[in-house]
Amino acid sequence: MKKNVLIIGAGGVAQVVAHKCAQHNDTLGNIAIASRTLSKCEDIVSSVLEKGSMKVEGSIKAYALNALDVAATVELIQQTESQIVINVGTAFLNMSVMSACIEAKVAYLDTAIHEEPNKICETPPWYANYEWKRRDECKENGVTAILGVGFDPGVVNAYAKLGCELLDSVDSIDIVDVNAGDHGRYFATNFDPEINFREFTGTVYSWQNSEWQSNKMFEVSRTDDLPVVGERTTYLSGHDEVHSLSQNLGVANIRFWMGFGEHYINVFTVLKSLGLLSEQPVTTAEGQEVVPLKVVKAVLPDPSSLAPNYTGKTCIGDFVKGKKDGKDKEVFIYNVADHKEAYNEVGSQGISYTAGVPPVAAAILVATGEWDAKTMVNVEELDPRPFINLLNTMGLPTRIKDEEGDRPVSF
Amino acid sequence: MKKNVLIIGAGGVAQVVAHKCAQHNDTLGNIAIASRTLSKCEDIVSSVLEKGSMKVEGSIKAYALNALDVAATVELIQQTESQIVINVGTAFLNMSVMSACIEAKVAYLDTAIHEEPNKICETPPWYANYEWKRRDECKENGVTAILGVGFDPGVVNAYAKLGCELLDSVDSIDIVDVNAGDHGRYFATNFDPEINFREFTGTVYSWQNSEWQSNKMFEVSRTDDLPVVGERTTYLSGHDEVHSLSQNLGVANIRFWMGFGEHYINVFTVLKSLGLLSEQPVTTAEGQEVVPLKVVKAVLPDPSSLAPNYTGKTCIGDFVKGKKDGKDKEVFIYNVADHKEAYNEVGSQGISYTAGVPPVAAAILVATGEWDAKTMVNVEELDPRPFINLLNTMGLPTRIKDEEGDRPVSF
Missing domain, CATH: 3.30.360.10 (Dihydrodipicolinate Reductase; domain 2)
Incomplete structure (x- = not known):
């Protein structure tokens, strides 16, 4: 079943994610790209269309969004009928975007741990300070949240x-x-x-x-x-x-x-x-x-x-x-x-590429059901085999x- | 004949100059210290008095002065009855202070070449761009100007x-x-x-x-x-x-x-x-x-x-x-x-010391007449012997x- 994707962020990694979603839009469906600066999202859309990255006919659209605003993010998820959110915005946004995904009952993927602007290097294990506190909530709502699914982590x-x-x-x-x-x-x-x-x-x-x-x-x-x-x-x-x-x-x-x-x-x-x-x-x-x-x-x-x-x-x-x-x-x-x-x-350069391809592979596995965990997981809690097989075909x-x-x- | 000294500047080198003038105030007479920030001059005066640097009873006083203001500098020279000005302020002041000395017909000593704030490294020889253009004027007015009489130059x-x-x-x-x-x-x-x-x-x-x-x-x-x-x-x-x-x-x-x-x-x-x-x-x-x-x-x-x-x-x-x-x-x-x-x-540290002692030795030689050239000179145009002899007794x-x-x- 095709699942529409909302990409949050418009940097070098988001550019890779957009191209890779487009190359697999037979599985992933419509693509929305949202960040605070609309023009950056539009540049990515243009790049995808110019390179002819869309595998089958489909939609790719740019949106302006302040992802710290949970209600606005929920609204955009619903408006775009997205079932998977790939969060590759700054690390300061994770908790807000996750809240929106739980509220909208859609899958959440990110590539880096949550950070608070004024705190550097908190008590280990870092995931216990923010992400894991919401694991039960994900499970109760049947929400798949795959944490840190870039290259490293991921x-x-x-x-x-x-x-x-x-x-x-x-x-x-x-x-x-x-x-x-x-x-x-x-x-x-x-x-x-x-x-x-x-x-x-x-x-x-x-x-x-x-x-x-x-x-x-x-x-x-x-x-x-x-x-x-x-x-x-x-x-x-x-x-x-x-x-x-x-x-x-x-x-x-x-x-x-x-x-x-x-x-x-x-x-x-x-x-x-x-x-x-x-x-x-x-x-x-x-x-x-x-x-x-x-x-x-x-x-x-x-x-x-x-x-x-x-x-x-x-x-x-x-x-x-x-x-x-x-x-x-x-x-x-x-x-x-x-x-x-x-x-x-x-x-994009190689550092963005290695970070941006894996969350798209993960999104495909969520769409196919192989990784649709219906709870919060880190990557090592999932079967590595389909992920590695898929990445073999996607450039990594x-x-x-x-x-x-x-x-x-x-x- | 005792000659009163006006020191312009209140940094590390000025501190050395003040102490050394004080140690030789039997030859150099009254000491005035002037810079934009009065408190810095007062700190130097306190330091001289605390260390007991004055050789004989005499006057050492602090003044606020914007040395880019030629008229104000002339007035301070006259008010303090200074006959020698030791300019160890920033290198941007040289031409203004020299103008004041020529107008007041008193000796001028400095330790670094004139600089304009927005120009770095002008055409060689650098002295020809500013200082030497005023050599005739010094000669006509019988003004002794000894250029660059720190350690290097000097x-x-x-x-x-x-x-x-x-x-x-x-x-x-x-x-x-x-x-x-x-x-x-x-x-x-x-x-x-x-x-x-x-x-x-x-x-x-x-x-x-x-x-x-x-x-x-x-x-x-x-x-x-x-x-x-x-x-x-x-x-x-x-x-x-x-x-x-x-x-x-x-x-x-x-x-x-x-x-x-x-x-x-x-x-x-x-x-x-x-x-x-x-x-x-x-x-x-x-x-x-x-x-x-x-x-x-x-x-x-x-x-x-x-x-x-x-x-x-x-x-x-x-x-x-x-x-x-x-x-x-x-x-x-x-x-x-x-x-x-x-x-x-x-x-002060050694870099300030080596820069600050020589202009005081030169001032003493102007006071004794040995280096009172009545024109503009660089140090190599003067007899090195009395200078070296004097520095031998002054810590260098x-x-x-x-x-x-x-x-x-x-x-």
Whole structure:
């Protein structure tokens, strides 16, 4: 049964989601795109029509919406007869959009954990602070809510679940995210610098020996020889998926590692040490009040401007370590994506592509009923097989590497 | 004959000048300190009185003055019966203060070349753009104007002149300025960050083979094993003294080299590359207009706050290379100063100390008549001997190093 989709947000990820929904509008039906700035939604609609992304004849329309306004969001869901909402707006909107979905009794998907503007890095597990408080409400209303179904979190949660099924017992899951792409600029962030830097200024929580451990950013590193992108150093980082996998899989060690080049770390360290990443205003000699982080954002390139010249690959995957048939075993389940191919297909760079394709795959699985859970779930609570199979056909193929070699995965 | 002094400016260098004038008020008479902010002048007066710096009973008074107002400056010179003006205010004031001195027929001393706020790094030789245009006027009025009589420019000009007298012919003069001090902060500039960074964002002019040569900052370096501070790398930099020595000494190669640690260069490079040292305003996502350099200034430590914890030494001197008795000869004429000793004596760090002591020595030589030129001169046009002798007794002893060893210099 076809299900209409409402996309909330109009950034680089929303652009990918729109193109991918259009490519599958035989399953997903009508597409609505809503954000505060109507013109950004209209630009995405134009891009989809220009690229000829619509698989079958259908409707794709732009709407202006303040998604913090629950009543307005409910009204738009009803007006557009949407049955699935894909929320890829800013992380500050999640709770409002979820409220609207519960009220309208439609499916809710997002790709990042809820954040409150003035709070950085709250108590772990993060999902328990906002999302999970509404699990019962979803269940009572028969509402499917799939949390964090981008790439990481999202696909890597499915990889973690798959790893647990492939092995007899699992001791550790190490998720590694490397962007080996080159945008040709002196320095740029791949998404909003303000949100990007917020990720790295707080405590790094990891799950080790079945307990929360606290570290600082860039304090702990590992180096792996990864498929395609080669030897890369990654750093223990705080990330959403650690906060659900630790609670759902019964695995003692769950860690997230983000790759950074020396140049990125150097620029970050200089800016942070000088106080230029601060959200607290300073006063200039002339008496002007300024938030330094907002000035840094103003001088950095607009992330969407990077896409046309972005080259190189990303490699994101899970090292799953444990026992199989009484012997030690490690598998690496991963995807490699290409910035240029992403741009050619949907006009976005690879980071937006890997984040934007998975929620559309999830929406298709909700539409077909395979993932229509009728309650709130994180991705590792669902069967990873149909998701991985579908992503194989949608531009994000999964591979596995172990002592038997490196090969594609499908079921 | 005692000569009263008017000090213009109330920063770290003015503080040193005031203390040193007080220590020699048997020659220099009454002391007046004037700047836009009266309270800063009053703080300096208090510091002088608290330290008991006055050698003999005398007057030291604070005044509010906008030194861009020539008539007001003339009036203050007359009211205070000052015969020597030591201008250590911002470099934007020079021409106004000089006008007042010519009108009042009193001596004028400064320590840095005139700058216009909106122009960075004008055509060489810089002195010809402003100061030297008024040389005839000084001569006609019998006014002594000694330009750039801090340490560099200033003492290093006297060293250059002395080097030319010690050798039969000189081929090159390389002035090396190393601050091997440690203020214990992640990053700080030794004087106003805005003025400091202005020095390094323009073209680097040097005098080579009797012609102006243009380079970029950090493009050319040299490494020397220097007395006390050891092996240090310095970078070809633009600096005032090159613009007078090149015109006055008939030497084919005159270069200025500033020492920077790798850490300083790294921070500078990151900030400059990101556009954070720009004087041009940017607009934040919220629509606020901000000059990035002013925000950088706001987050950096106030340079005067560094003094109490500053340790280590400075080494500034001239490598003079040429012929003596038909043989190749090189001498290094230099001074080593100590940050902590400077702070203990006058409450300022070493950079302010080396800049502030020489103009007081020059004022004393004007008062005694030895340097009372009755026209406009740069320091290399005066006899270096009495200046070096006097500085030996005032906290800035000169030493010489050549093939015969390393020894103090006096005449």
